[in-house]
Amino acid sequence: MKDLDKLLNGLEIKNILGDKNKKIKGFNYDSRKCKEDFLFVAIKGVQFDGHQFIEKAIDKGANTIVCEDETFIPANSNELTFIIVNNSRLALSKISANWFDNPSKKMKLIGVTGTNGKTTITFLIKQLLEANNYKVGIIGTTGIFIGNKKVPATHTTPESLELQGHLNIMLNSNIDFVVMEVSSHSLVQSRVADIDFDFAIFTNLTHEHLDFHKTINEYALAKKLLFDSMNKGVAIVNADDEYGNLMLQDFKGEKKLKIGRKPEADILIKNEKLNNTNSSFTLDFIKDNEQLKYTTALVGRFNIDNLSFAIVIAKLLGLDDEIIRKTIENINGATGRMQKIPLKNGALGIVDYSHTPDALEKALVTCRELLPDNSHLICVFGCGGDRDKRKRPLMGAIAGRLADYIIITDDNPRTEDSEKIIDMIYKGITKEHKKNTIIISKRDDAIAYAVNLSKKDDIILVAGKGHEGYQIYGTKKRYFSDIDELKKYSIIND
Structure with a gap:
């Protein structure tokens, strides 16, 4: 009482x-x-x-x-x-x-905002901190984790009552660091207004949530609220994103850092080498005159971006360089984020959460970089119902341009007509690419078709749902998992 x-x-x-x-x-x-x-x-x-x-x-x-x-x-x-x-x-x-007596003031909090990369970055930071014997909590899209104990979540960032309650439980569980995805909705709706962040990361800003924010500038200003709320701590932004500088305007904290490939970056990403089994890159800490090389099992240029943010956080916290390097070598990505599933026929299945135009493009470009010569890239995807309709033809155009075969299917149609959603996607595909486009609304049938279509060394990207374990028809959820569906055709038995 x-x-x-x-x-x-x-x-x-x-x-x-x-x-x-x-x-x-x-x-x-x-x-x-x-x-x-x-x-x-x-x-x-x-x-x-x-x-x-x-x-x-x-x-x-x-x-x-x-x-x-x-x-x-x-x-x-x-x-x-x-x-x-x-x-x-x-x-x-x-x-x-x-x-709850302000639990966020009694732990170190790291907030991650941006359109893409939030979930992966939070899990990368968690693994680096745990490798240095810290106890870590996560609040984000795939759930709430207190150490390795998972609590289901309905929002990327919960309402303030639940959020403060979870933080209080983490505090009482002796958690040292909390890494939190901070959604634009939560910022506009003041869910994190009384959270005391020590670090804030901005990943990127692309076409998403414009059904809520209306314009890209309004969306950007929503993200900026995280940085505006801080009177202490460190802001870290993507120097390669056009909205990175906006996030840093009027920042009242202690330090501002830019990570990226542009010359104005404080930490430069250099010497990138990519293949289908690993990636290597160098981080050049300009002011410290320090260059550190890393090799990782994660693939794709965007994962180099994600790792760079995590490494910089670890360095700012004074974690051991050698432990960071060794952890990065075999670090795991988040579930449903460019998750590889080798198939029995010799093709490679990849499940990814990419449900925005930019994310789908990056996922397909990465798959292209991994694709052996004379092999084919097959993309299975759809778009969510009751969400921003403007991105549907854009995603169709991107898939048509980058994939050899496109299979359009359902992805949480909700209360919208599934056929109308698919038709909007299809309209974005050029006449030339429509001949390699198949429409199969039932998602399990679409995945099965893709597997039967594939041959040795082909890649099947199943995009949009990632970690999700459901399909939403009307207002009801039905069990469905892209990961489990692909595993039916996989050499993986678990």
Whole structure:
């Protein structure tokens, strides 16, 4: 049980109606989860307005309501307390941090934002830290990890109540570092407003989430909120991305670093060598006059980018150079990120989460670099329903240009007509490439067709779902895994 006035510490309050000296047993933003002597935060969401559920929260036993609109206060509620604020989401963030006594201030937090690469970078950093005997937590797309214990997640970055709760559990589990994917949605919706970051990484910005942000500039400014929120720590950005400099504008922390191939980078990526079994590269730390060479089992130029961010974090934390180098040699990528699955017929299956135009292009370019002469690249992919429609023909055009055969299929059509989604993708493919395009809406049949089409040394890229273990039709999830489907035809038995 907590004192209400302590929970309200730091809130910007417009008005208080009722007694501020109350005891609070718990709090929530979901009226269905409220109980006796709970505090309810009414949030205006995308689909529902929490203000419409104030009376339901009161019926459940809530004694305090935080809201933006006084007109929703019911009559005959004299025994209740109403806290009127300008922004309920900011209020929820602050109350959540106060309830758990600000756990992020008691651990080191590394935030990773950008369109692509977030998940892989978090897992690379985790492995480097664990190789140096630190305990690490992860919060991101593939779940929440407390050490190696996994907790399911519904969002890349959870709502502030759940987020602070997970951080508190990590603190009590003696976690040293938390590595967190920070989505643009979470930044705009103030889910991380009271998270105390020590490091912030910006990977890249490409066409994604424009159904939510409307324009690429709005999307970029959403990402910048992570860096704007920091009054300490280190900002690390991709020097090769046109939005990298924007992230660093007005940064109030202690250090700004750029990683990339452009001359203005503080840490230059050089001497890159790529093949289908490993990659090697050199990082030139300009100011320190230090050049370090690394070899890794991970393939692809974008994985060199991902590794570079992880290595720089490790170096800034003072980790042992030799341990870093040895760990990098056999480091694992994240599940469903350019995950290789050798097939019985001698072809190579690759599962990747690439569901944006830029990510699909990078995945296909990488596959092309791995492809032996006189072999073929087969791409199986679709686009999600109820999401940005503008990217569908763009992804069709990219697949047509880079793959020898394209199989368009379902990828979480949700409430949209699957055929219409596929048709939008198909329209982006040029007439020349349409002759090598097949439409098979059922995803398992599409993968089976690709395997039967493939021959020794061919590569099949199954793109879009990555780690996901479901397909969404309507509003219901059905079990489905690209990884498990490909393994039916694989030499891998697990």
